[in-house]
């Protein structure tokens with residue numbers, strides 16, 4: 001029972017909400033969690049930082065009863081704690097909100113809250129459920145309609161449903177795994193408000209993120225993991241972003257990424273004229289958008305998710321047809337052609353849904369690697385003989401991508417599904433960059449990457465640009481957009497509502513933020529706050 | 536017990552003593568990644584279990600000395616036995632592929648039976664319409680006709696699927712019924728055998744040069760098996776090593792990936808289903824030219840439907856299709872022998888049904904494994920109360936656990952006396 005390394009500085013155990021000693025978990029030869037001691041105090045937001053594959057999700061899955069440790073001991077509220085399933089963890093008050101929220105889209109908020117919970121009333125009308133849900137919503141200070149269908153909610157609202165679901169079940173320790181990765185900046189702020197409120201109500205929060213700024217903003221202490229081991233636990237008052245990055249990476253951070261000026265080429269990499277796109281339900285989500293992406297430039301599209309960026313990116317990659325308008329790649333008209341022709345024309349695409357669209361999780365890395373290369377004449381020649389694959393070459397090709405993307409494994413035979421979230425993204429970026437000889441459509445390309453990997457990805461994008469690729473960067477992360485872009489467009493309600501030359505006269509963040517929120521140019525003239533209707 | 540647990544959720548411990556319960560709760564089922572070998576071992580176990588049940592049943596109900604020996608020798612060592620095995624296995628290879636190939640792109644082709652007859656029908660017609668073709672030409676022509684007939688029979692479901700998204704299970708199944716009457720129409724009309732009124736319906740015999748040659752082995756083996764095994768090998772090779780096979784896997788992984796990867800989904804689905812139906816049609820031709828030499832309503836002997844069972848038993852492996860086809864042929868053949876001793880043909884289908892059920896359940900259960908809980912030395916720990924199962928929570932290979940004690944207490948509590956004790 002005696003801790004070998006002192007983590008908390010005071011010995012009185014009851015102060016601790018959660019206490020882990022020498023917890024280990026291996027997947028085959030890989031030690032994902034390698035003897036971690038971890039203490040979480042009552043009344044704190046405890047952040048967990050670490051590179052992709054450091055073992056953050058694995059460790060927290062152990063705490064939440066999703067995974068079993070190979071060895072180690074855990075205490076919760078001073079009592080031994082051995083959850084053998086998420087349900088049992090929940091009975092002890094430990095709830096986890098994963099990145100996919102596991103909600104049923106066609107059911108209402110109220111139904112989702114009670115689904116699969118043994119404390120839910122056995123027989124109840126929807127109205128009764130809604131009434132109970134209403135009480136819970138009020139109690140925790142959330143704003144949502146209990147009868148709204150989850151499908152109709154924004155990502156941020158869905159996340160709140162997932163959090164509330166854990167709270168309704170009596171969670172006193174709430175684990176949030178990269179909750180901010182898919183949120184807009186505004187939604188992040190309201191999540192932080194909720195987190196502070198929960199702590200005020202006596203909950204304990206564990207918060208996984210890659211964004212140092214968020215760590216500094218909400219947590220009281222932070223634990224840094226590296227390669228499955230805990231390297232430090234620090235009070236937030238004693239650290240800054242630099243020291244955190246250094247702890248995480250094990251060496252000093254590189255100088256910040258700066259985009260050098262290059263002359264864009266005359267040649268147009270990709271052009272869209274008068275593009276209108278409808279979504280799956282037939283409503284028009286991109287209206288009359290025209291844009292021209294030159295070779296050797298990065299055009300950033302800033303905008304709050306759900307304003308048509310996804311459909312715009314799909315149309316630009318040939319995955320979704322244009323309703324009206326015309327699209328050209330390298331001067332060749334590809335209107336009405338399928339994704340295969342876009343790939344052949346040299347368009348790479350990093351989609352928003354990397355897990356469902358970009359990769360087949362149950363297939364091997366090798367088979368995922370060649371998804372694009374099979375269309376490209378040069379690669380096709382090495383990878384195939386007539387209509388058949390040369391499996392040896394396929395493996396070699398995959399190994400190249402693993403090297404280029406610095407993915408944690410070098411074994412192309414394992415399934416993509418066994419990689420950590422960030423490593424899947426690294427593989428995806430490597431594959432798409434290789435396919436992008438003319439243009440790259442990158443949607444939230446660094447979501448889920450750790451700081452080091454993110455900066456490396458940025459450098460890679462800049463290098464690709466310098467080599468003559470035109471990059472359309474769609475992102476909510478203003479840092480990313482402003483760091484990388486030569487030009488910045490703002491998208492709101494399916495239209496381009498602003499354009500800036502980011503090299504000559506970079507726009508201010510506030511200005512961009514207001515445009516992203518739907519303020520019109522006229523409103524921006526006035527110094528008033530604008531018509532923000534945030535809840 | 537634990538502070539925040541719902542007291543109401545504490546289950547009774549049934550008749551288990553706390554010690555035993557504590558020991559049992561030291562184990563748990565953990566869901567982890569499966570492997571192909573594991574799946575096969577589990578299937579093998581299921582097969583052995585079902586076959587043992589069958590053996591016990593036969594020994595108990597058939598009062599003939601050495602019945603097992605009789606069945607075994609009759610199936611495997613006699614010339615007619617071996618010939619029968621080959622005849623039975625031949626169509627399974629193809630009708631199972633007819634299910635297995637579309638399944639890779641996410642389609643359930645339940646129409647193997649209909650495609651089988653459509654193929655056999657067109658091949659029969661071919662032989663009647665061009666009765667003077669020389670042997671090899673005749674046989675090749677009939678095989679092609681069979682493939683075309685089978686494929687054509689899948690065109691309507693295919694179009695309905697790709698243009699209107701009509702469920703292919705229903706359309707292919709319905710067409711099976713239609714083909715029965717279509718064939719009956721010809722067997723009672725133009726192709727009627729002899730002049731018997733109201734007797735059995737069957738067609739005239741196909742020309743003798745349309746009969747498949749016998750292989751000079753064990754007193755003459757039906758050479759259709761070579762065609763079937765050859766097609767199986769080709770299909771297996773293509774699916775595993777070709778770009779087209781690779782793309783079909785992508786289509787099977789979901790519409791989003793397929794769109795992203797630029798695979799033409801409709802085309803891939805069309806090729807898969809038509810190829811599958813063509814193979815089922817060829818199965819019909821092999822049965823016709825190798826065995827019955829006339830078209831009859833019983834020509835398929837249900838192989839179109841049994842192909843579904845074979846495909847499910849085989850997982851998504853082509854070699855598995857080969858192995859399971861042979862297994863099913865053995866069961867059917869042994870079944871025919873025991874029927875002589877009074878076991879009903881339904882019993883044989885019950886065995887096949889059990890096999891299907893158990894091996895599917897086994898591979899599912901195989902995702903779980905029994906592991907010792909860490910720190911399980913502290914017996915009867917307070918944290919282990921109640922029933923419940925985990926859920927997969929991340930996009931990667933999910934890992935989920937169910938305590939063994941839960942399973943056991945579930946069994947105990949729902950025992951014959953409802954866990955009340957005697």
Ligand SMILES: Nc1ncnc2c1ncn2[C@@H]1O[C@H](COP(=O)(O)OP(=O)(O)OP(=O)(O)O)[C@@H](O)[C@H]1O
Nearest residue numbers: 027032052053054055056057058418419420421422
């Ligand atoms: N089920 C599994 N099978 C095999 N390896 C796994 C499995 N789950 C995780 N791993 C491996 O364990 C390591 C840690 O993964 P984990 O998901 O905990 O990382 P992480 O810190 O959450 O990373 P990220 O920031 O990328 O999400 C990774 O190398 C990952 O590939």
Ligand SMILES: [Mg+2]
Nearest residue numbers: 056057420421
């Ligand atoms: Mg993770």
